[in-house]
Amino acid sequence: QVRLIESGGGLVQPGGSLRLSCTAIGSVVSIKTLAWHRQAPGKQYELVANITSSGTTHYADSVKGRFTISRDNAKNTVYLQMVSLKPEDTAVYFCNADEITITSGPHQGDRYLGVWGQGTQVTVSS
Numbered sequence: 001q002v003r004l005i006e007s008g009g010g011l012v013q014p015g016g017s018l019r020l021s022c023t024a025i026g027s028v029v030s031i032k033t034l035a036w037h038r039q040a041p042g043k044q045y046e047l048v049a050n051i052t053s054s055g056t057t058h059y060a061d062s063v064k065g066r067f068t069i070s071r072d073n074a075k076n077t078v079y080l081q082m083v084s085l086k087p088e089d090t091a092v093y094f095c096n097a098d099e100i101t102i103t104s105g106p107h108q109g110d111r112y113l114g115v116w117g118q119g120t121q122v123t124v125s126s
Contacts, residue, residue, distance in 0.1 A: 002026040002102070002112055004095045009120030016124070017083045022095030022117055024076035027107065032099040034071055034078040038091035038122075048093070049080065063089075085124045092119040 008020040024031060035050035049059045049069040057069055068081040095117035102110040
């Protein structure tokens with residue numbers, strides 16, 4: 001079985017920076033599109049950014065110019081570099097993979113669709 005594990009959240013002052021990481025744990029895998037979503041208190045989930053297997057990126061208007069998504073396919077990891085953070089960026093950030101395929105071992109060829117991490121809290125406050 002494959003899991004996504006996020007890390008890097010925390011408390012930061014307005015204008016500060018954080019880098020979130022999300023790694024697929026469990027098997028050697030191939031991952032299509034990776035994304036970061038967030039949910040602020042009392043608000044709906046918001047797509048923050050995503051990145052395809054070929055490196056094409058997309059950002060929500062609210063984070064363009066401040067957040068950068070990247071991935072290291074050899075490490076099965078996606079990153080979200082956040083700078084110039086604002087209080088309205090406060091939320092639980094979730095990593096998501098649209099499709100994960102096991103590429104070796106006894107479960108080679110198994111596919112997992114819509115895999116989510118457990119979330120990491122980001123709080124921007126003075």
